[in-house]
Amino acid sequence: MHEKSQVLLNKAVADELHAVHQYMYFHFHCDDQGYDLLANLFKKTAIEEMLHVEKLAERILFLKGDVEMVAAYPVEKIHDVKGMLKKAAQMEHESAKEYNQWANECSANADSVSKQLFESLVADEERHFDQFDVESENLEKFGDRYLALQSIERSKVRGSLTGGTAE
Ligand SMILES: [Fe+2]
Ligand SMILES: [Fe+2]
Numbered sequence: 001m002h003e004k005s006q007v008l009l010n011k012a013v014a015d016e017l018h019a020v021h022q023y024m025y026f027h028f029h030c031d032d033q034g035y036d037l038l039a040n041l042f043k044k045t046a047i048e049e050m051l052h053v054e055k056l057a058e059r060i061l062f063l064k065g066d067v068e069m070v071a072a073y074p075v076e077k078i079h080d081v082k083g084m085l086k087k088a089a090q091m092e093h094e095s096a097k098e099y100n101q102w103a104n105e106c107s108a109n110a111d112s113v114s115k116q117l118f119e120s121l122v123a124d125e126e127r128h129f130d131q132f133d134v135e136s137e138n139l140e141k142f143g144d145r146y147l148a149l150q151s152i153e154r155s156k157v158r159g160s161l162t163g164g165t166a167e
Pocket of ligand 2: 019092095124125128129
């Protein structure tokens, strides 16, 4: 049933799995470097991408296909925050563009449910793009102070600046 849609839905699964892997990789490195705000943003977004995989998988199975659980690309080992945000924004931009096209293709093939699914993903990817873009602008505007502030926040939260006991 709707073989062409199944191909597109599986391509989206591959993109989403790549995003899950890439963003969790960024999460690990931001967490390691003490940038909690960005670490949380990457983790939260990775979880949303995983939920996208779930929605796509449900639709593929409904159409009597099977889910190819293979990421579209290997993880890029980027360790600097500027590069991470640039890569993430670029991935979101690409996904939104592709999903718009694929929504149109599903519509042309009289599969309006898959079309609507792709449209709902476009809205999420545009929101993700905006979040990464805002953080990129903040980094551009405030430079190293933007990163220093995140490290200081972590120290505050962990009590080493405020509630820590002097020994
Ligand atoms: Fe997604
Ligand atoms: Fe996304």
